[in-house]
Amino acid sequence: MDEGVIEEVSAIDREIVKLLLKRLELTKSLDGASLRLLNVEAYTGLRSALVEAGVSEPYASLFAGLYTAALSRSSGIRVAYLGPRGSFSEEAVMKVFRGVGVVLMPQNSISAVFRAVEEGDASYGVVPLENSLEGSIGETIDMLADSNLLICGDTELRIRLNLIAKPGTRLEDIRVVVSNPYALGQARRFIETVLKGARVEAVSSTAEAVKIAVSSSGVAAIGSEYAAMLYGGEVLLHGIEDYKENYTRFIVIGRDALEVSNTSMYRTAAIFTVKHEPGALYRALQPFAERKVNLTKIESRPIKGRPWEYKFFVELEGRVSDSNVAQALEELRKRAEFLKVLGSYPRIS
Numbered sequence: 001m002d003e004g005v006i007e008e009v010s011a012i013d014r015e016i017v018k019l020l021l022k023r024l025e026l027t028k029s030l031d032g033a034s035l036r037l038l039n040v041e042a043y044t045g046l047r048s049a050l051v052e053a054g055v056s057e058p059y060a061s062l063f064a065g066l067y068t069a070a071l072s073r074s075s076g077i078r079v080a081y082l083g084p085r086g087s088f089s090e091e092a093v094m095k096v097f098r099g100v101g102v103v104l105m106p107q108n109s110i111s112a113v114f115r116a117v118e119e120g121d122a123s124y125g126v127v128p129l130e131n132s133l134e135g136s137i138g139e140t141i142d143m144l145a146d147s148n149l150l151i152c153g154d155t156e157l158r159i160r161l162n163l164i165a166k167p168g169t170r171l172e173d174i175r176v177v178v179s180n181p182y183a184l185g186q187a188r189r190f191i192e193t194v195l196k197g198a199r200v201e202a203v204s205s206t207a208e209a210v211k212i213a214v215s216s217s218g219v220a221a222i223g224s225e226y227a228a229m230l231y232g233g234e235v236l237l238h239g240i241e242d243y244k245e246n247y248t249r250f251i252v253i254g255r256d257a258l259e260v261s262n263t264s265m266y267r268t269a270a271i272f273t274v275k276h277e278p279g280a281l282y283r284a285l286q287p288f289a290e291r292k293v294n295l296t297k298i299e300s301r302p303i304k305g306r307p308w309e310y311k312f313f314v315e316l317e318g319r320v321s322d323s324n325v326a327q328a329l330e331e332l333r334k335r336a337e338f339l340k341v342l343g344s345y346p347r348i349s
Helices: 003-029 032-052 057-070 088-096 110-118 138-146 181-186 188-194 206-214 225-231 280-290 323-335
Strands: 077-082 102-107 124-131 150-158 162-165 176-179 199-202 219-223 234-237 247-254 266-273 295-302 310-317 338-346
Touching: 032 057, 077 088, 077 110, 088 102, 088 124, 088 150, 088 247, 102 110, 110 124, 110 138, 110 247, 124 138, 124 181, 138 266, 138 295, 138 310, 162 206, 162 225, 176 181, 176 206, 181 188, 181 199, 181 219, 206 219, 206 225, 219 225, 225 234, 266 323, 280 295, 280 310, 280 323, 323 338
Parallel strands: 077 102, 077 124, 150 338, 176 199, 176 219
Antiparallel strands: 124 247, 150 247, 162 219, 162 234, 266 310, 266 338, 295 310
């Protein structure tokens, strides 16, 4: 044991504490807007420095986000998300609300996230909307249709999946692999070729899977490095997703717009139904083509109680305040049986 190195590191830690306390004291005189700007700059600088020093991007982003959130000098915005701690949804929360104090409120399901915001327990919620490999999250779209909440923002995460188990576990020891259904689908080829014979079990989230694996023998989870660090798991293999271009989009739900200064890209979303007759969907979408409004997503979902009939979720470029978007939506309203506009929201980079 190198006692000299240990003492030097301990001295650095004590100096960091002194500097953090000094920073807190100095920022007492700043108003909220100035402090948020300062924290956003601190987030960007700290994240970049850590990445350049060789820290993996997820760790760098999370550390920078937690650092600035802890120093925001506020009671925090209450944000519900699909938990438990260590989920990719939590990483999305830290990305969206960097530089702002947040009170993390992990929930056990997407519907519970919506409920927490609807009932006023949280100001915002963050839920997954779609994955670039596995497609849309049906539960999220269904909840948007039934809820009175709006989409307030969206962002995306590069999803890096890892095989995680109790420390000391070997690949040949693994009899069960657990994760949420979407992560299991994103690593399907890996599971079939590397973990032959292992039983596959689905759980509610990647973080929950890591918690299970770390407390069990012969069980491995598919999840994030952050979750492994949080729950004391060992990463047996990194980057096990079948395709490296693996991204998940997350949306922020709430009642109030998010203040975002670093984006010029806005989307608008809506859900509608049409008569069950030939050409109804074509006529519904025609106003967007005529006004050169770019539809970026269209998804059908079953209408409960009406077998083989569907509602349609659409996203488009632009805001409701843009004349061409407003005109197209108004024309859609005339042609649809039902239309619900879910808001215009910024892309958070």
